[in-house]
Amino acid sequence: MPDAGMPDDSPPDSSRIAFTSGSDETVLPTPDPSAVAATDAALAEPADRRRAALSAVAEHWPRHLEAWAALAELATPGADRYAFARVGYHRGLDALRAAGWRGSGHVRWVHAENRGFLRSLAALRDAAAAIGEDDEAERCRIFLRQLDPSAPR
Numbered sequence: 001m002p003d004a005g006m007p008d009d010s011p012p013d014s015s016r017i018a019f020t021s022g023s024d025e026t027v028l029p030t031p032d033p034s035a036v037a038a039t040d041a042a043l044a045e046p047a048d049r050r051r052a053a054l055s056a057v058a059e060h061w062p063r064h065l066e067a068w069a070a071l072a073e074l075a076t077p078g079a080d081r082y083a084f085a086r087v088g089y090h091r092g093l094d095a096l097r098a099a100g101w102r103g104s105g106h107v108r109w110v111h112a113e114n115r116g117f118l119r120s121l122a123a124l125r126d127a128a129a130a131i132g133e134d135d136e137a138e139r140c141r142i143f144l145r146q147l148d149p150s151a152p153r
Contacts, residue, residue, distance in 0.1 A: 027113055038061070
């Protein structure tokens, strides 16, 4: 029995030690079902009306990341694609922070809720490269790999 005035040199009780299992994982909340349905309907529109329909979805549900990702993917290369992707990316960062993400940890493609953000980030990578923002494109590429090393490229 240790002396009350002396430090206890016995090894710690291993039953009380908790080890982490690695990086935390963040899953965004399930999007509003009405926004999902509206996005699906917009994507089903004929090609000449699809962008306007998606823009209406983004205006009505500006936090719906799938709408921004789809707008970025449909936009012509250049400033429009870059702008839509950037909005989706920043809206996604806001959503991640609100969901408890603190700047590190996985945001995996396997969770459908995360795909709007990841698609926006991938579109931003591609749009940045297309307009000569090579350093931004590289940062996006690295960030995507850090968020989900096993995601489709």
